[in-house]
Amino acid sequence: MDQRRRYDHATRDLEPPFAILDVEALDANAAALVRRAAGKPIRVASKSVRSRAVLERVLAMDGFAGILAFTLPEALWLASCGFADIVVAYPTTDRRALAALAADADAAREITLMIDAEPHLDLIEAAIRDVRPRHEIRLCLDMDASFVAFAGLLRAGALRSPVREPEQAADLAAAVAKRPGMRLVGLMAYEGQIAGVGDRVPGAYGRVLRWMQRSSQRELAVRRGAVVRAVREYAELEFVNGGGTGSVEKTALEDAVTEIAAGSGLFHPRLFDFYRAFSGRPAAMFALPVVRRPAPGVVTVLGGGYLASGPPDASRLPQPYLPPGLRYHRHEGAGEVQTPLLGRAAHELREGDRVWFRHAKAGELCERFDVLHLVEGDRVVGEALTYRGEGHAFL
Incomplete structure (x- = not known):
């Protein structure tokens, strides 16, 4: 079972948006x-x-x-x-x-x-x-x-x-x-x-x-x-x-x-893909549902504007991760309530399907979600409350 199918299967009873930790x-x-x-x-x-x-x-x-x-x-x-x-x-x-x-x-x-x-x-x-x-x-x-x-x-x-x-x-x-x-x-x-x-x-x-x-x-x-x-x-x-x-x-x-x-190396977010001395496995990610198909080769997901701190450039955007082959619209980027995505994978996606994203940085993802659903293999085996889920916002 490939990674996307495994995550989809494990979380089939959850309604996106949600976040997982592998x-x-x-x-x-x-x-x-x-x-x-x-x-x-x-x-x-x-x-x-x-x-x-x-x-x-x-x-x-x-x-x-x-x-x-x-x-x-x-x-x-x-x-x-x-x-x-x-x-x-x-x-x-x-x-x-x-x-x-x-x-x-x-x-x-x-x-x-x-x-x-x-x-x-x-x-x-x-x-x-x-x-x-x-x-x-x-x-x-x-x-x-x-x-x-x-x-x-x-x-x-x-x-x-x-x-x-x-x-x-x-x-x-x-x-x-x-x-x-x-x-x-x-x-x-x-x-x-x-x-x-x-x-x-x-x-x-x-x-x-x-x-x-x-x-x-x-x-x-x-x-x-x-x-x-x-x-x-x-x-x-x-x-x-x-x-x-x-x-x-x-x-x-x-x-x-x-x-x-x-x-950061625990979650291995997108910004840590670019090192020669080591590599890691993406562990934390979030799923957003496809809610529209506004044109051929374009799908729109709910939410998505989870930008990381740092210089305001494209490197701070979440990465559309699974299915591979999706990219942002250059005039819209990641939106507050909706995000259009383009690319070959958009032709196969339908309303209700999931798109999996990786945050550019690590812990900032947890400011958006109350819970990290713990995935092991093709099952959700538990959940970990985030600081937000415990009622805390320290910054």
Whole structure:
């Protein structure tokens, strides 16, 4: 039975739109990430999953440990559900959540906040000043991992932390050490220009991209090691986190890095099809029903405008996946309530048939659906509520 027929058969009793998670593909992708990490633990990026049940499944596997959350309210909720070792990957200015963290001994023990400047320390202190009793706040320093060359004329990577050099990191670590009730326990650096940009690109641009990534990897390995040594003069670091799905095997080679961050590789969305070093199995997708046939060679499905974050271009559109051979109308794209699709497969589709899509990114799909229906073989074997399905929208 081919993949489309298998999914159609498994979900024959469901009415689209709905989303599925192929658990065999998920497990295979998880095992591949662990092999690539070569013994270093993988901290699961929750923004790429956004389902408590799926997080539980993955964290029960050997090779995974801890969560990289995206907001403090999310981290507080996960801690209240029994999850441990949660690092909030981005700085927070949520004063109410900060006060709740400082007041909760269990949460304060399990949650680590991200900082990259002294004003973050000031904001945290102000938010928790009146909390009694007040528990120690664990902190992680985020350093800039971007690549800069040609006297600053070339810059590749995410605009994140202002802390780039060892001296800057040491100064911030020293500032934390002077603050009562705060402790620096970790360091993080995300090399998005390697981990989040596929290198399977043809032509001259692909050659330049691969040169940049090789150069960036060499430069960052030296600089990250120097930053870690500088920070250790002021703090006993419990972890040094780096990388992402696209750079697991590269980042794992660095002695200074103790753990790898990854999440997207579990679902293997469309944007992760373009890497030379690894391949994955599409695990998460959604089905939309054909509701119209407005012209020969054209079908219209219900909904579809589930665009991914990032640069506003065609790469952020969901991919019409099954049946193969469908494409968007260039003047309409993916629509809010309907999406026309063209191509050879449109000739065979009829009203009520399903078209299967892959989201461009991973966890953002879960903001559209309450449930991921778990498919194994040609059966639905259960369901996993998404954050949305549990009544949460953290961003």
